[in-house]
Amino acid sequence: MTIHQSLADELARQVAAVGASTPEIRGGDWRLATVATVGAGGTVTTTDGVVARRLESYLNPTVGDLVRIDASSSGDWTTPGRTAAAATRSWTPYTPTWTAATTNPTIGNAVRTGRYQRFDATCHVAIRLVPGGTTSFGSGAYLFGLPFPSADDVVEYVGTARLTAGSTYIGQCIAGANATEMNVTFPASGGLTAANMSQVAPATFASGHILRLSLTYQIA
Known part of the structure; x- marks a missing residue:
């Protein structure tokens, strides 16, 4: 492999990494995250530092919840709520x-x-x-x-x-x-x-x- 090919491969890797972490480039996206803290203003903060606004569907947020978080192309985050547990107790x-x-x-x-x-x-x-x-x-x-x-x-x-x-x-x-x-x-x-x-x-x-x-x- 030539030095030019190595540089091209490294540049492509860096571009891909920046695109994956930049909403303006990758567009809207979603992933799973774990709630670290619950804010008084209708937000939760995940263990990796994302502050997401809760949708009306997400009631009774609790530290440790595994939630879906959605990112807009402008970098805003929302969460519709927690994922279902293997055995859900309604009471x-x-x-x-x-x-x-x-x-x-x-x-x-x-x-x-x-x-x-x-x-x-x-x-x-x-x-x-x-x-x-x-x-x-x-x-x-x-x-x-x-x-x-x-x-x-x-x-x-x-x-x-x-x-x-x-x-x-x-x-x-x-x-x-x-x-x-x-x-x-x-x-x-x-x-x-x-x-x-x-x-x-x-x-x-x-x-x-x-x-x-x-x-x-x-x-x-």
Whole structure:
């Protein structure tokens, strides 16, 4: 190979490299990247330093997401969202807290199951609580932890409650503004008013009973 051929080959390699890394030359393009940080202004920054604006389709960005990023010929970057995982979970498990106004319960061998699904600022949460033989029930009105604090707004959020305790009792769960927990109410004696759930209301809460809660609310 002559020196002229070597120079020509090197020049061609450099031109190709510049074209591959310069949007103005190569035109629009896309590739995969990993999210390093999430910006407050609707952007994400990838591990290799690209700042891409999220499209409306990309909700709940998280560090570590594998995303598609698209480049325009002018060098602007956008991302439509994360790629699908091998096994996608549409609901996320969590363990809800269980407290009381006067004396907190002791969980013992109770089974607490929580699941939530989040879409941007909207959260759907479901809780199932089954006390066990070593559970201590505390005293005072019960409270159950939310997966995220509620929005600091003027509205409250009302969901459904179902207690199976010999008989079946239908009530409501309520989360106020800027709340980290929700309380539960069931119809009091006579059924015209509601009272907070406790160990003795609406029935004596005992081992093997089942409490189910479901709520949709706005996240802070």
